[in-house]
Amino acid sequence: MIEKISTEIKSMGNFSDEDLLLFFSKFKKIQLAKGDHFLIEGQISKQIAYIESGLVMYYKISEDTKIPADFGSENDWVTYLKSFSTGLASDMNIVALEETILFALSKSSLEELFEIQPKFLAIKNYYTEISLVKIANHAGNLASLNAKDRYYKFMNEYPNIVNRVPQYYIAAYLGIKPQSLSRLRK
Amino acid sequence: MIEKISTEIKSMGNFSDEDLLLFFSKFKKIQLAKGDHFLIEGQISKQIAYIESGLVMYYKISEDTKIPADFGSENDWVTYLKSFSTGLASDMNIVALEETILFALSKSSLEELFEIQPKFLAIKNYYTEISLVKIANHAGNLASLNAKDRYYKFMNEYPNIVNRVPQYYIAAYLGIKPQSLSRLRK
Numbered sequence: 001m002i003e004k005i006s007t008e009i010k011s012m013g014n015f016s017d018e019d020l021l022l023f024f025s026k027f028k029k030i031q032l033a034k035g036d037h038f039l040i041e042g043q044i045s046k047q048i049a050y051i052e053s054g055l056v057m058y059y060k061i062s063e064d065t066k067i068p069a070d071f072g073s074e075n076d077w078v079t080y081l082k083s084f085s086t087g088l089a090s091d092m093n094i095v096a097l098e099e100t101i102l103f104a105l106s107k108s109s110l111e112e113l114f115e116i117q118p119k120f121l122a123i124k125n126y127y128t129e130i131s132l133v134k135i136a137n138h139a140g141n142l143a144s145l146n147a148k149d150r151y152y153k154f155m156n157e158y159p160n161i162v163n164r165v166p167q168y169y170i171a172a173y174l175g176i177k178p179q180s181l182s183r184l185r186k
Numbered sequence: 187m188i189e190k191i192s193t194e195i196k197s198m199g200n201f202s203d204e205d206l207l208l209f210f211s212k213f214k215k216i217q218l219a220k221g222d223h224f225l226i227e228g229q230i231s232k233q234i235a236y237i238e239s240g241l242v243m244y245y246k247i248s249e250d251t252k253i254p255a256d257f258g259s260e261n262d263w264v265t266y267l268k269s270f271s272t273g274l275a276s277d278m279n280i281v282a283l284e285e286t287i288l289f290a291l292s293k294s295s296l297e298e299l300f301e302i303q304p305k306f307l308a309i310k311n312y313y314t315e316i317s318l319v320k321i322a323n324h325a326g327n328l329a330s331l332n333a334k335d336r337y338y339k340f341m342n343e344y345p346n347i348v349n350r351v352p353q354y355y356i357a358a359y360l361g362i363k364p365q366s367l368s369r370l371r372k
Binding site (some may be wrong): 060062067069070081082085114117118119121122124125126128129131132133135136138139140142143144172173174175 | 246248253255256267268271300303304305307308310311312314315317318319321322324325326328329330358359360361
């Protein structure tokens with residue numbers, strides 16, 4: 001984790017080893033068992049975390065059904081920015097689909113970092129933009145591709161997730177009826 | 187424009203009038219006629235702009251058809267972050283659907299601002315997060331709502347756009363067949 005993030009951060013601009021040491025000093029390890037929640041609807045999202053290993057799913061509940069909004073796995077960051085940034089209650093849940101190890105920064109630690117070194121904001125910016133591009137692609141696929149192409153694209157783009165997530169969640173994420181997805185998989 | 191942005195920026199943190207003067211000194215006015223492009227596929231996105239008045243549409247071309255990815259109107263910011271941030275050629279077009287007045291910051295001015303005052307990064311962060319939340323909502327609607335509910339939601343959330351955008355673009359944005367949309371509108 002340290003090597004990967006350090007390389008990424010140094011590529012973003014003028015960050016020294018001292019900056020990185022300060023940055024990493026704020027992280028706390030979290031271990032989630034399969035089925036544990038990182039965030040539950042109604043709570044305020046107060047942490048942002050780096051996924052060392054494991055798999056999480058963002059979902060909303062609609063008519064007693066979980067509708068997945070996103071997935072995160074190794075080397076992704078996880079938080080729910082809509083709540084984290086505004087301090088408003090979350091309308092999203094985040095659950096571990098596997099045992100998951102995270103390194104988490106609290107909102108207060110992050111604000112402290114930005115206070116000491118405003119250039120740390122570039123790091124948040126960088127990862128926020130990556131999320132934005134990912135979600136914009138997903139929205140574009142949902143609007144413009146048929147079910148078959150959406151599924152193929154997902155398989156190609158997330159080969160490390162597709163066999164770890166129950167198929168009915170993938171179907172719901174892609175806006176495909178579960179029966180259609182099992183036909184496609186044959 | 188100045189009043190609205192100033193109020194927003196001051197709400198983000200510790201920004202003085204001097205900071206704002208520096209920020210605003212970098213903006214240049216751009217006027218687009220209806221049909222003019224702010225960004226064309228293959229170009230590198232080098233500007234980020236605030237929409238003073240008018241309406242723009244982000245779109246990709248697929249099989250000779252324009253597939254809208256997003257819209258921006260008064261008080262929105264417009265850029266294509268995937269290209270702007272990476273310096274890679276854009277796979278997106280941005281066109282004015284009406285005469286549009288923008289105040290634009292070049293990438294180099296923005297980088298200069300971040301160099302002088304890293305806390306300006308908080309401004310980019312703030313608006314990037316707003317875009318992320320908007321697009322995540324759109325993706326969620328596309329995956330989980332039927333055509334009728336997608337259209338109602340769009341009408342409610344973008345009352346100031348719905349009658350200014352040609353209906354076939356709205357249909358494509360919402361992943362609805364144009365015939366189905368005209369039925370819904372009746």
